[in-house]
Amino acid sequence: MECYSLKQSDVPALIDHLGAYGEVIAPHRKGDVSYSFEPVKDSEKVVLEYNRTLLPLKKCFLPPTEKLMDFSLKDMSYKPTEVPIKPAVYFGIHSYEMQSILRLDHSMLSGKAESNYFNRRKKSRFIGVSFSPDEYHFSESVGISIEEMEGFDLYLNKVSDDYQLYIISDKGKDLLKGFDKLIQAEPIHVEGREFNKKIRYHYNRLPRVFQYAYHSKVWAEVAERCVGCGSCNLTCPTCFCFDVNDQVEVTAEDGMRRRSWDSCMLSTFAEVAGGENFREHTLNRTRHRLYRKFKYITDEEGLPWCVGCGRCTAFCPADISMVDIINDLIREDEKAQFHKTVRV
Amino acid sequence: MKPKVAFFDFTSCEGCQLNKLNLENDLLDILKHVEIVEFREAMDDKADAYDIAFIEGSISSPSCVERIHDIRRRSKILVALGSCAVNGGVNAMKNLQPIDEVRETVYGEDKYLFATLPAMSVSSIVKVDYEVRGCPMTQQDFLKLLVSLVLGKQAPRYDSPVCVECKLSENECLYNRGMVCLGPITRGGCDAICPSFGQFCTGCRGLLDEPNYIGMLEVMTNHGISLDEAKKRMLLFNSNEVQL
């Protein structure tokens, strides 16, 4: 892998250079203590040292709300929304975020592939950046290291005050053509970026824990504290459920069909006509959320569908922690195993 | 035939009425679909029967009760507009204190001169077909319902918390900013306008069907306010609704 060194002060120049390929989207400050991915207007404003953005990068490929079509009630006709294929560079992306996009690809493209998603995704390039885990990151526990480079075209590793830039794909190499601020360098291993939050088991063992956890009392404990606001799903980079709604203008002649992100933590999510609700209680819904991350898809694809970004925990007003729930399940499982052994 | 529409106000601040007059850009389009036959705040005319009656304000005196029964009898569809009508809104705060005490605060010695009822929602007196929530009701909500009624569509009840729209707008959660917010248990539909403008949600659209009160109080007290204060915040717009 080719490795170069890049001065911190040259990062804006790199961003400007990338602008030649397409729109550059990168982390910016938002609010008092938060960050968000925004199109770059001023490369000096890009923030490369951030913990996590409010909404995941998913928002660029599967927008929070998206118009599917315009329709006319006069003649019952409609006009599909065209989603153009546009080149874009996603700059300053953490490894878990990249992994979430790869998982999202699977969700939106396997079975019947969706064109809206495909078109947005088609010409995207990704430039990774390393990060220092805070009290919520736990991606290592789900098999994603800070330096995981899969999916990236280029990767920036922070080394003391400057960066090392790795060229990972040919597309990445193309992006750099004509950029002259790079100096050949030897890769350096960066020490001391530790994850503070850890799941106690290797992720391979989690499906087995979940196999016996369906009736655990942990769910009821969580449900007692959960206020059901849906923030955990809505900020999760691998959740992709949506709702579809029609909106009609005041003229009552035209309107549009829109889809928007939905959350399986909301009470009406699994309700059918007649009022039957297949996940009536918070307990059922919390459990479903975690099973979606660690069992259902995992059984098929062999990977946890959680990337350890910590958003669901960091943005939960009730401070419900994904890792704590899992560790509680593990503890309960161990206790059950212990009792079984003792009885035998 | 355009449906005959009427607006009536009871105990309220009339902000919802004003919000309709504030629909400057859409007012003329609306008038294409409906005929406004009664709107005391804006016109003199009166009519006998209505296809759709919009009711603003809480019911808080014996004469209000009579009037609302009368309007119901003459209306095909009756819609409660704004939190005062939907659940009593801020008016219902007076229901929290013993009525004698309330009167004493206001009238002093003369307190027994005056008759008053608790501030009640319209639906506690007559059947309400639809609700437009919020204090004030939002113009988009009102238009949405009006268009639905024109299309003959039954407007579904919205039961998702304010947090949903807050997230979709990519707001920084006020809890992360050290503030206390009622968004998690408040019925959304307002596009999380308050958090989007940096202010906590006061719960003006009423609570979800099944709010987790205990969980919410725990969240609020964990973020630095007393239990007493947390309960008061919850009650602000929902004195008639909160079950603690």
Place this chain on the structure above:
Amino acid sequence: MSQDLNIKVHHLTRVEGHGNIVVNMKDGVLEKAHLSIVEPPRFFEAMMKGRSFHEAAIITSRICGICSLGHQITSLVATEDALGLEISEQTELLRKLLVNGATLQSNVLHAYFLAAPDFLKVGSVFPLIATHKDVVLRALRMKRLANDIGDIVSGRAVHPITPVPGGFTRIPEKSELVELKRRLLEEALPDGIATIETMKSLAGAIPQFERETEYISLKHPDEYALYQGDIFSSDSGAQDVHNYLDVTNEFIVDHSTSKHARFNRSSYFVGALARWNNNHTQLVPEALEAAEAMGLKPNCYNPYMNTIAQVVEAVHVIFDSVRIIDTLLEKGLKNEKPNQTPTRYGRGIGSNEVPRGILFHDYTYDKKGSIVEANCIIPTGQNLANIDDDMKKLVPEIIAKSKEEITADLEMLVRAYDPCISCSVHMLDVDFIE
């Protein structure tokens, strides 16, 4: 004309809230002439008890949706006075901009939607859509812009969101203010000028009636007072707002659910006409020209001219808003957080000019920052005695007219005051004569 007259207008239309006009004349002697307020009481003072200073303005803004901004800002000023919270210059400028927006919206609404139908002798603004479409569209446009000032600066024109004790929860973007300024100059200004023309053409319909009375408003040393100042009476001069109770002297009458007020005489006038009489020299020159064009002269004693004074103010606030935006942009917008750390606890008074006149909020806080006592005195309440006095003078003057005409003149008189009845019943409930 007979010597007996019995007028009872039940639930007067085109005013905010519920009120009845009652006139009773027997054998040529006027027995009764008054506006009775019949709105059910709402007990705001009681509701405020025990509430935190974070909530005070949220609650009082709900006293009245029409004047919500006025109540909110006045409430904030009272809270800040009580808790010793300093506010920044930027906060003050943004508040003034908001007050201007609210004044513009309310005055335009009143002039076009509530008063103009009287001048044109129709029942509401809706028939005017067919006959005077461009005028209606203009009114809607002006109102929209006025509301947009509220929407942009305070989040929402009715029950504003961002103004909180000590500042704002969100500061508008520079680009938003630049755009507002553009619209004020390119849309509001021409519309304002056209409004003057429209009002000029309607001026003939304004009844000629005069009654000199005491005019009370705020007065500010540097500007046309809308946001803060001293209390000023045309009879006795200036007073500190902390002495407001000496001015308002509220008293109970048996025909109204709202208290009345008096100071040096049996009644006084608050609102646009009082502000005009007391402070017209501080208006921008363009507003003074507008006044002249519409026949409004200093020391005008015709209450019907209140509507014209409102239009003059509309012109003033358009110019003043542009000035405020310029100042804000010049100084650069700062992302300030509200100052919410109390430096003392106790009593505080807030007073502002809202569209209908001078408004007072008075709170006392305990050491936890919760309200122990609250009092609000509302412009319409202060005007009620003056309206009654006007009626007593007016009825004998027009007694030769038909009953319908007399009723119309009386309704128009009450509407000229732009009474806000929702506000005035924030507290009191008395049985009234049906």
Place this chain on the structure above:
Amino acid sequence: MKRLQEVKSNEALDLYYPTMCEIVDAKQLTDLEKWYELKLPGGQDLGHEPGQFVEVSAFGIGEAPISISSSPSKEGSFELCIRQVGTLTKVLKRYEKGDTLGIRGPFGKGYPIEKMYGKDILIVAGGIGLVPLRSLINFVLDNRQEFGRLIILYGAKNPSELLFTDELDVWQRRDDVELHVTVDQGDPSWEGNTGVITTLIPELDLNLNKTIAAITGPPIMYKFVVMSLKSKQLPDSHIYLSLERRMKCGVGKCGHCQINGVYCCQEGPVFNYVDIKPLEEAL
């Protein structure tokens, strides 16, 4: 895991755009249910299997999954029958002959016809459950010699809610159909069975090895019907059920129809009982 690179441009589909279909006939069957016959542009065949569904959309109102009620053997048009329960379905009541509706689909997996050839078919339909099963029944009738016995159990709340009464009469008269109708509550003119649908099962004389059961009805019916069939020793693998879930897309994306880990719109709505037995959220 599926990768972006594995997807060719022409494989990425516009999944959410309906085809506009003309209503060529419509009839109110009961107070609540209305029947529609629709035609695709150019009279194309829908190409469905019994048990599959389409997403029906009316602009301005929304979309809902609705079973195809006609047999695939019917050419040139297809039929739906819709109960008015909510936002969309209530508005559809006003749609008449000549109006257009948007259709996406057919979606999902229907009944395993291949496995049913030569077998006895036991239909258990509760209420509106007859709608998708009618597709199967008519398919069997159109290919009568390919199948063994056709036993139909049909239950409704009361006689006025019985659907397709004309066809019930025809089936009743045919001697190659064993039709048993019951209502929960009869009325004075009702001469047939009363009682819930499970009361019909014990009397059935079934050839257990040869019988395949197809059940559709309201959620609470399934548990009891399955229990009765099991007590008759019908093997689990011979039981097929069609499950209802909320569906927003019909193509396995929106997540609403998930039953534990299984997407009802993809793997279902018709399931073999063996496959859903381990799913806690299924019944």
